[in-house]
Amino acid sequence: MEKRFRRSSVPLLLVLALGLVFSACGDNTPTSAPAVTTAAAATTAAAAATTAGQSSGQVATTAVAAATTAVAASGAGVAQVVIAQGVDPSTLDPQNHNETPAYNILNNIFDSLVVFDNSQKLQPRLAESWKQLDDLNTEFKLRKDVKWQDGTDFTAEDVKFSIERMLKSLGQGAKELKRAPNLNFVKEVTVTDPYTVKITTTAPSPLLLPRLATEHIVSKKYVTDKGDDFVGLNPMGTGAYKFVEWKKGASLDLEANPNWWGQKGGPAAKKVRFRPIADAQVRISALQAGEVDIIVNVAPEQAKQLDSGKTGISTAPSARVIFIILNTLDDSPTPALKNPKVRQALNYAIDREAIINSILLGNGYKIASPITKLFFAFEELPQYTYDVAKAKALLSEAGFANGFELEFKVPNGRYLKDKEIGEAIAEYWGKIGIKVKFAAEPWATYQPNIDARKQPPAFLLGWGNTTWDPDGTLYAQFYTGQRYSYYKNADFDKLIDVGRTVVDPKKREDAYKQANKILNQDAPWIFLHQQQDIYGVSKKIKWVARSDEGLNAFEIAPA
């Protein structure tokens, strides 16, 4: 009898166990489990409130320097916004990461001294104004109405501490803060009075302001009291949102900071959740199902599908350009590439319009140099238009009328349609007589070969640079001896040196314009296109995509 009872209870036990597993799921997450449901309900409620014309009391009265979209005067707030990026951040220490996804989240919690608006113009943020005292010194006047989220006052000491925290870590190997190299040209920070700070650089450094625009300021007291490890998991800033909870790999919750200096009453979106969803199709489904409100990296062919009903898309020209690096050095495995005429021919052989229109479905812009419209010192230069006859003529002039062999590789799945674009280019080059040995490789094996400089003499790459200063692209990609540079030109190097050391913006502009002209004619790259970033956005909210890939929740307004 006893035995029989035990056996027949096996299925029952299984059911019980299943129940336990499920309830364990809930137990682990006491705060978030109800949050999802209430949030959904609250969002609907807020939407209803908006349509009914009621105000939930969130009238923005102060103009926000940092916020570039007009959040002001829209009346009601948004109860909760969920934003899906592809990956989770590595840390919440704003000075110890190298990733856009982490920056995007932290920019809601922290502020920088200055900031680029969506037209790539520098704007005040924690610094009200700044003044170049001489070649080496810049003085910043700080806002006096800023408080840390723990209630303490924000002062010049915090600025000094933040920058020195980075500088002190330099050269500490694995302990070096990952963002520290960005400011390695800063010599010292001097506090003049509680709201004035002077930054001294080791040499004239025109890059100071563009670099400061992406460096968040941390609280001296908080970081000193709590220690690095705690700070990496519990961020506390001066920004629009307070950190609530991070469940790694699952969700990261923020809530509006009602005392934010940037907007009276705090930002319009009251609760913000960031979720990592790796699969692009699932991100789209989540948006369509109404679970999330903003998704990143929508593929061109899926954009149309999203642009109807409850969802829409928002696009922005990207800070990223796509190109093919040619090995023009003396020891190039393909000596033909040393001849600028050959490189021009390879540029003329490609139909960029066809690539942009048919492969990217219009989501790209032709480029004639590495510097796009979004950058300082941009100048319109002659495009390499599709011209097979001219390409062939240039090849014969260079003595390669019968073409030559060229090994060419592209990554597969790293950039928008990279493999398809590579296939098209291999074919275009074939048409002018080049015998192309083409291969597409996954990024995981492709990337190490870039670092080891083992890529073939022609390989495709993308480069993003959100300092909006040409230096970040031109120095790394073309300056003699740099990691990505397969180009050697003393005249060009001199111009880049001017850009790096001369503070006078006019002189810098001239130097970069000249440098760009050299690149345009000398063609060490195959210039392809500037990408366009596509975001999916719920119609419940108003939000405009940014060229720096930022996801600033404080720029969200109710629909």
Added chain:
Amino acid sequence: MGKFIVRRLIQAVLVLLGVSFIVFGLLFLRGDPVSILLPQDATIEQIEALRVKLGFNDPFIVQYGRFLGNALTGDLGKSLFYNQPATTIVFERLPATVQLAVAAFIISILIAFPVGIISAAKRNSIFDRVGMLLALIGQSIPVFWLGILMILVFAVNLQWLPTSGYGEFKNIIMPAVALGLFTTARTTRLVRSTMIEILGQEYIRTARAKGLTQLTLLRRHALKNALIPIVTVLGLDFATLLGGAVITETIFAWPGIGQLAIESIGRRDYPVVQGVVLIVAFGYVLINLLVDLLYAYLNPRIHYS
């Protein structure tokens, strides 16, 4: 029994040693992660300096020796990406994977046993044929396809369940079903075939001649004897579920160790990859041991000494 367990535990250590060698060797061949740790415009000199500092310039055997030495003290190194101990990162994600594996496993047992037994008892009936057809389909559908399809149907169109995520009861349903389907299908077929074999045995005919009801016969005489081969497969299946949820976890944004492994491989976060692999290997070995011990319970004729 005690001796048997000790011997198996020694074997387990050897297995883990072998696994650690393979995973370390494979990652070594992929190249070091130094360039990923630095900003994209770092110079070649900066990269080289960090490489020396982190010991990536040492010969393979030196690096492996250092890794093993630390691993023996439970230290798998600091995650290069998260800046926290790799073991902390892995153990943070482990509960989600275990939840998903257990849920998938239970779903598969709840479906496989009744369907398998009835199919065997009513062989060649409509129920049997439909059941086996579904099992065949279940075994053939790739999980990434099924996962996306389920999301489109149940989350986007019907809006019954969330597309993805973690934290609530309804979050686990789709990933558990998607993950459990293959195991369900295979177990169903196994239960059916084993039961058919046993139902043809002489002692079953004797039992039937004694006048036992079909239900008692199936439960007391057939199923218990059928369990031995089934438990073996189930044990391995469960171990596979624990380590093999990589695709399911990625699709459903489930924050377990499968997703962590994929991300960490992409980031060349070697300590974390090693941690995941070693823990999965350990789980596999442990479950195998438990299955062996379970044999003795199911079949008293088996003794370990």
